[in-house]
Amino acid sequence: MRLTPLPALRDNYIWLLADADGQALVVDPGEAAPVDAALARDGLQLTTILLTHHHADHVGGAASLRERHGARVFGPDDERIQGIDERVGEGSEVIIEAPDMRFHVWEVPGHTRSHIAYVGGDLAFTGDTLFSLGCGRLFEGTPEQMLASLDRLATLPDATRVCCGHEYTLANARFAKTVEPDNPALAERTRAARMAIDDGRASLPARMGDERAANPFLRVDAETIAPWMAAHRTGSNRVARFAALRAAKDAFAA
Numbered sequence: 001m002r003l004t005p006l007p008a009l010r011d012n013y014i015w016l017l018a019d020a021d022g023q024a025l026v027v028d029p030g031e032a033a034p035v036d037a038a039l040a041r042d043g044l045q046l047t048t049i050l051l052t053h054h055h056a057d058h059v060g061g062a063a064s065l066r067e068r069h070g071a072r073v074f075g076p077d078d079e080r081i082q083g084i085d086e087r088v089g090e091g092s093e094v095i096i097e098a099p100d101m102r103f104h105v106w107e108v109p110g111h112t113r114s115h116i117a118y119v120g121g122d123l124a125f126t127g128d129t130l131f132s133l134g135c136g137r138l139f140e141g142t143p144e145q146m147l148a149s150l151d152r153l154a155t156l157p158d159a160t161r162v163c164c165g166h167e168y169t170l171a172n173a174r175f176a177k178t179v180e181p182d183n184p185a186l187a188e189r190t191r192a193a194r195m196a197i198d199d200g201r202a203s204l205p206a207r208m209g210d211e212r213a214a215n216p217f218l219r220v221d222a223e224t225i226a227p228w229m230a231a232h233r234t235g236s237n238r239v240a241r242f243a244a245l246r247a248a249k250d251a252f253a254a
Helices: 033-042 062-069 143-153 169-179 184-198 208-214 223-231 238-251
Strands: 002-008 012-018 023-027 045-050 072-076 086-088 093-096 101-107 116-120 123-127 161-164
Touching (some): 002 033, 002 161, 012 033, 012 161, 062 072, 143 238, 169 223
Parallel strands (some): 023 045, 123 161
Antiparallel strands (some): 101 116, 116 123
């Protein structure tokens, strides 16, 4: 399987997964043009579209791609998304014949109330819930919901490739350094991401092991961020600690 992040819009990624026979799926096509260009360039047939949540920068190209290529669309049970062939939620399995893939659907609310992730093999398509070195804003969910979603994603094996929806790694790294300035894993992840971007490549996918070691939103219980928590008077409640981190990130001037 060949996994490719297709840049779209301002800083989105559309994920393209193709097999050796040229059968492909895409995740969160915010616009159709990058997908059509990749299909034509590589001689691929689009069979499947996976959607994680309703925001336009993740679903904007799905309808035209579905119509043009006959692709089957899977997405959350949310009336705000039209043109879904099969609505899926917690416990659902998405079984795709070509490319031969099977995904478990996890409900991961927080960024939106109906956000889902697709987990299969060594891949996790996390949309805007878990980012490289960050997490999504709380537009519709609560800190408690988002923390539970992140805690669940953090149980995935170290080698899991985290395929998120935006190129935010370096911006997230600047905030993370204010929380845990002496974290060597964060320094190494930042260095690798900067090299990739300077070379014209994506900083993604991330590895879950690296995220657990460096992403402050997965580290609310880490002793090494206790000084930051103490300075922000968060107390011992881990939901309050997470909420303080998220509020600080919202206000952070990168």
